[in-house]
Amino acid sequence: MSLRVATVITRLSGGAGTLALRGAAALDPDAHEVTLITGSGSLLRQAEEAGLETVVEPALRRPVAPAHDLLALHRLTALLRGFDVVHTHCSKAGALGRVAARRARVGRVVHTFHGFGFHRFQPAHRRRAYVAVERRLGRITDLALCVGGGVAVEAVQRRLLPPERIRTIGVAVDHAAPRRDEETRRRARRALGLAPDDVVVGAVGRLTYQKAPEHFIAALAALRRPEVVGVWVGDGEEAERVRAQAAAAGVRAVLPGERDDVVRLLPALDVFALPSRYEGLPLAIVEAMVCGVPVVATAVNAVGDVVVPGETGLLVPPHRPDLLAGAVAHLLDHPDRAARLAAAARERVAGRHEIGQLADALAQAYRAE
Incomplete structure (x- = not known):
């Protein structure tokens, strides 16, 4: 019935x-x-x-x-x-x-x-x-x-x-999403208006208090790397404040708003970094793992279900953009380790979600x- x-x-x-x-x-x-x-x-x-x-x-x-x-x-x-x-x-x-x-x-x-x-x-x-x-x-x-x-x-x-x-x-994610390689990376960057040689750190989520986008911008500023571009896909009530914060800090930031092609944009990223104050199990983190993008996130709620520290990604405490910046810098400076973490993450979520x-x-x- x-x-x-x-x-x-x-x-x-x-x-x-x-x-x-x-x-x-x-x-x-x-x-x-x-x-x-x-x-x-x-x-x-x-x-x-x-x-x-x-x-x-x-x-x-x-x-x-x-x-x-x-x-x-x-x-x-x-x-x-x-x-x-x-x-x-x-x-x-x-x-x-x-x-x-x-x-x-x-x-x-x-x-x-x-x-x-x-x-x-x-x-x-x-x-x-x-x-x-x-x-x-x-x-x-x-x-x-x-x-x-x-x-x-x-x-x-x-x-x-x-x-x-x-x-x-x-x-629930689409496991047929495009895997990060040179071709998908090039197409995704073109869709976002980024240069092939940009170093890209990104996140996906609503621009709200929960997601702490101001800590994302603060972490980018703390990196002190002019070649880094921050990308945040999503919209929300904090959008204008985040744009103003990025401009004041001299951070290169691209905020394309809400998109329905997120999984096709994720390969543009060198590191996925989500600074949330609190979460459930973020869909975007699992999608980044499926795409093969290394992940840094805050150690809140169910994030640790998939981001196992030092095994499938790096975790930092919430409200610590300085530590978020340090973890991102570590992955950028050690691409071989970043690739191993990304491969382990992709294997962990295979057959799940x-x-x-x-x-x-x-x-x-x-x-x-």
Whole structure:
């Protein structure tokens, strides 16, 4: 019997939006009728091209806005009636969607933690409040899917749900993505307007507080290497501030905005460097590994699932752009070691994080055991 599944996410964009879309599109259409409900997003066109029914609910917005949130809750409750499963993603849609699902008497509620809305850089009282909210929501959640082992471990430690209702999943990447070689490197650099002899350090992600793009620029400045160009693929509320910071620091930075051809751009990079304050398991890191780009990242949440220090990449503490710069410099100065790390990373993710594996995990999650 076919299940009617509602996938609810605030913004269908970025890594979380991509994972939600790839999972929904990969499900067996004979066994699942999926409707995507979102407030906005750059991936709406891709969802429609994948044949998924999409519903845009403008009241579903990311910032906390009580009037819009109450309106979104009311509308979601009406929208979700008649579904067999509601699958929510991220904090805002996760809260409103799960409450609406229970009000609509949906039989099964699944939530994906791509990371957490609470983190150690928040005031303690706010962090405690967010944890308390998630624990209450856990009471009306049949199953939590955690993107990465580090996220699942924290969910268990924080007692967000009983242990038997917490599962770990991976991200889903295209393992046929172009591997970094001279030809793919040349094409990617041409697409970004870069010279063949530029030394390129890059990242992918929304330009937000979470991703700490200001630390990326600070690390580039600390390198003191005029031949280095920084590339950050993605858009967000910090874009103008990052541009101004780069100009003031004399850093060469290319910010091409949000792109739908990220995997074709990754071979342009000599080093992938992500300075996030907190994360789940970043899709972009796994994609960089599949492409054969050496990785430096911050040691947060589930990043260590794939970036094993000294084995598949280098890890540094968050909020330390000086150490990020040192790790990047090490890989630039030791290309043979960088190549070995990249090869080991590519081997580690081979056969993992496949779209079919995500589809299987979702199909199991949607059917009560």
